Amino acid sequence: MKTRLILKRKNLLYCFLGFMSFGMLSAQMSDSFDGENSVVTSFKDKTMEWGPCPPFMPDGCNIGVLHGDPSQSNSDVLFKVEGKSAIPNHWHNSSERMILLSGKMTLNYKGEATQTMNVGDYxxxxxxxxHKAKCISKDPCILYIGFGEPVDAFAIED
Incomplete structure (x- = not known):
């Protein structure tokens, strides 16, 4: 019984020390950010600067940078195409995390069934x-894309 009580006290002491260490580490981490500012913006922002897409993309295609440098890792962009536009077969060196912000789009990755994205879909x-895609709405499709690696796109002949 005495041994159990000592073990319980030791366990409590270790837990307490662990929480204290975590608390100190958390405090240090919150005081040591890299100097980068937060970002809050909207895809509807009239001051958003839009640039051209790669030449193989459809006319009227534009990209807006939300955060980061597209030539470096971890950047977020907006991809905009006119309604009824087809995005040709292509690939990227990076994976993509996407959310459709406006319009309606079909998306087809090689060897997979075509998926339909509605506003808010990930x-x-x-x-x-x-992969290839099509903006099937009459209105433009605007897609948020988060890239882990530098932004690139390479056309593939169908």
């Missing part, structure tokens, strides 16, 4: 996997 695209 999609994940594996790195280097060929």
């Amino acid at each position: 999609a994940f695209g594996p790195a280097k996997k060929p």
Whole structure:
């Protein structure tokens, strides 16, 4: 019985020390950010700067940078195409995390069934996997895309 009581006290002491260490580490971490500012913006922001898409993309295609440098890892962009536009078969070196912000879009990855994205839908695209899409709405499709690696796109002949 005495041994059990000592073990319980030791366990409590270890738990307490663990929580104290975690608390100190958390406090240090919260005081040591890298100096980067937070970002809050909207895809409807009139001051958003839009640039051209790669030449193989449809006319009227534009990209807006939300955060980061697209030539570096971990950037977030907006991809906009006119309604009824087809996005040709292509691939990226990076995986993609996507959320459709406006319009309606079909998305087809090689070897998989075509999926339909509605506003608010999330999609994940594996790195280097060929895919194509189509904005099937009459209104433009705007897609948020988060890239883990630098942004690139390579056309593939169908």
